[in-house]
Amino acid sequence: MQRRDFLGFSAGALATAALPSVARANVPSPYDWTAAPPTDKRAAYIDWMVKNRGEDPRYLGERFDRFLALISHHDVWDERNMRAYLMTPREEFVTKANLDRAYLWHYLDIGFGVTITGPHTVARMTNVIDVQRGDKVLEIGTGSGYQSAYLSNLTDKVWSIEIIKPLFERTRGVYDRLIGEGYSEYRAITTKNADGYYGWPEAGPFDKIIVTCGIDHIPPALLQQLRPNGVMVIPIGPPGSQHVLKVTKAQGKDGTISVARSDIYRGAIINFVPFTKLEGGAIRGTHSG
Numbered sequence: 001m002q003r004r005d006f007l008g009f010s011a012g013a014l015a016t017a018a019l020p021s022v023a024r025a026n027v028p029s030p031y032d033w034t035a036a037p038p039t040d041k042r043a044a045y046i047d048w049m050v051k052n053r054g055e056d057p058r059y060l061g062e063r064f065d066r067f068l069a070l071i072s073h074h075d076v077w078d079e080r081n082m083r084a085y086l087m088t089p090r091e092e093f094v095t096k097a098n099l100d101r102a103y104l105w106h107y108l109d110i111g112f113g114v115t116i117t118g119p120h121t122v123a124r125m126t127n128v129i130d131v132q133r134g135d136k137v138l139e140i141g142t143g144s145g146y147q148s149a150y151l152s153n154l155t156d157k158v159w160s161i162e163i164i165k166p167l168f169e170r171t172r173g174v175y176d177r178l179i180g181e182g183y184s185e186y187r188a189i190t191t192k193n194a195d196g197y198y199g200w201p202e203a204g205p206f207d208k209i210i211v212t213c214g215i216d217h218i219p220p221a222l223l224q225q226l227r228p229n230g231v232m233v234i235p236i237g238p239p240g241s242q243h244v245l246k247v248t249k250a251q252g253k254d255g256t257i258s259v260a261r262s263d264i265y266r267g268a269i270i271n272f273v274p275f276t277k278l279e280g281g282a283i284r285g286t287h288s289g
């Protein structure tokens with residue numbers, strides 16, 4: 001579930017919410033696509049991650065416990081996606097005030113009236129689009145940066161757009177700091193501050209698109225920038241009440257384009273923050289009709 005008070009959209013006290021500086025060693029090993037932590041035992045996972053990634057055993061334990069819940073709820077189901085989840089330090093992307101809640105089920109406030117999506121929703125939306133290494137992936141709604149960090153453990157080509165300028169700048173700073181600490185996989189993430197409704201035409205077409213804010217229709221530019229046979233996942237519906245749809249674009253031999261949709265939650269309603277609109281340099285309203 002995502003939440004946001006739309007009318008309170010100003011850079012207030014939460015906007016400057018402190019980010020964590022989680023005490024841990026620098027990542028000791030260069031990033032290795034073939035390296036994968038153990039998934040069968042909590043202690044073995046923690047040992048491997050401490051040795052290979054220099055992370056804090058406390059958060060690693062919480063990450064592993066959430067991993068078991070993701071599996072039991074069928075929110076992650078293949079090895080590459082399990083690895084991506086297990087390799088992504090969610091504690092680096094939540095605010096300091098929420099460090100103790102980093103691995104809880106729910107979305108969390110990140111300031112600016114928006115949220116970091118809950119780990120179950122991130123995992124399911126990501127696994128559904130089946131990102132292959134080398135795929136070009138576009139994310140709409142960088143937010144905390146967690147989703148794109150996760151994606152960078154699946155492919156080395158990620159683009160992400162955030163509409164709130166100070167949030168975009170803050171998250172860019174998080175990536176740059178983490179890259180400096182050895183998380184070289186985050187070099188794969190290119191970010192910009194813009195209205196994601198129009199996609200990123202110069203970088204497209206994309207094999208996969210993941211939209212993390214809710215809207216009542218599929219933005220035409222995003223569908224256009226999706227490669228034939230590409231897959232998009234997007235929360236569609238009226239404010240506060242979306243269905244998360246998997247949208248597959250197919251192209252017939254005669255060039256005709258068709259679109260198939262399915263609900264990744266089989267009808268359950270999931271609330272996302274709204275897909276807002278940039279007008280004359282300011283955020284005004286949303287792209288929903």
Ligand SMILES: C[S@@+](CC[C@H](N)C(=O)[O-])C[C@H]1O[C@@H](n2cnc3c(N)ncnc32)[C@H](O)[C@@H]1O
Nearest residue numbers: 116141143144147162163195196212213275276
């Ligand atoms: C659920 S939140 C963040 C989720 C994010 N993927 C994460 O892991 O933290 C959705 C984000 O979409 C952003 N957003 C809303 N409308 C947007 C638009 N038109 N273009 C780009 N970003 C937008 C919000 O500012 C917010 O940061």
